Amino acid sequence: MFKYFIIWSSFVVPWLSLFFLEKHAVKRFMPVAIFAALLVTVQNELAHTYKWWVVKETFLPQIITYFPFVFGAFLVGTIWIFYFTFGNFKLYLLINLAIDALFAFPLNEWFESLGLYKLVNYTNWEIYLTFTLMAVLIYLYQLWQQEVLKGGPE
Incomplete structure (x- = not known):
């Protein structure tokens, strides 16, 4: 039962946190958060194909992507990180x-x-390195x- 609480919390609580963020910040950083979620979705698809990990518990078992994390904590966390750090790459990278x-x-x-899941052909270090690479991207x-939003040169 506790694991279902964790699963649902990792999805719902981050979205609720956006009520504490300025509306324009959500609009400004939502595209990058969606792009980040897309990258992690591709990673999840590759993980399924190459058996990098196996998802054991989720609220959408028919979907390969670990939905609660990717479209909850990860997507919303990206918005928060950009809100506090964008414009200062060193701080962004450190965080x-x-x-x-x-x-x-x-x-x-x-x-x-x-x-919730089990790593099979993937290590903690590979998670760390791929997430760091994705952060730079x-x-x-x-x-x-x-x-693009400024209407810069095309």
């Missing part, structure tokens, strides 16, 4: 390195112990997005 380490090591171990995407 992402810390959060990615927190997820890849202690939280990952805890989620596995709860039986999504920052570059947001820089490009800002230029």
Whole structure:
């Protein structure tokens, strides 16, 4: 029962947190958050194909992507991180390195112990490195997005 609380909380609580964020910030950073979720969705598809991990518990078992995390904590977390750090790449990278380490090591171990999923052909370090690479890619995407929104050169 506790694991279902964790699953639902990882989806619902992040969305509720957006009520505490300025409306324009949500609109400004939603495109990069959707792009980030798309990247993690592709990673989940690859994980399914190459057996990087096996999802054991979710509220949408028929979907390959680990929906509660990708479209809950990850998507909304991206908005919050960009809200507090965009414009300062060093701070952004430092925050992402810390959060990615927190997820890849202690939280990952805890989620596995709860039986939510099991890493098979993927390691904690690979999670850390892919999330760090994605953080750089999504920052570059947001820089490009800002230029497009300003009506920069085409």
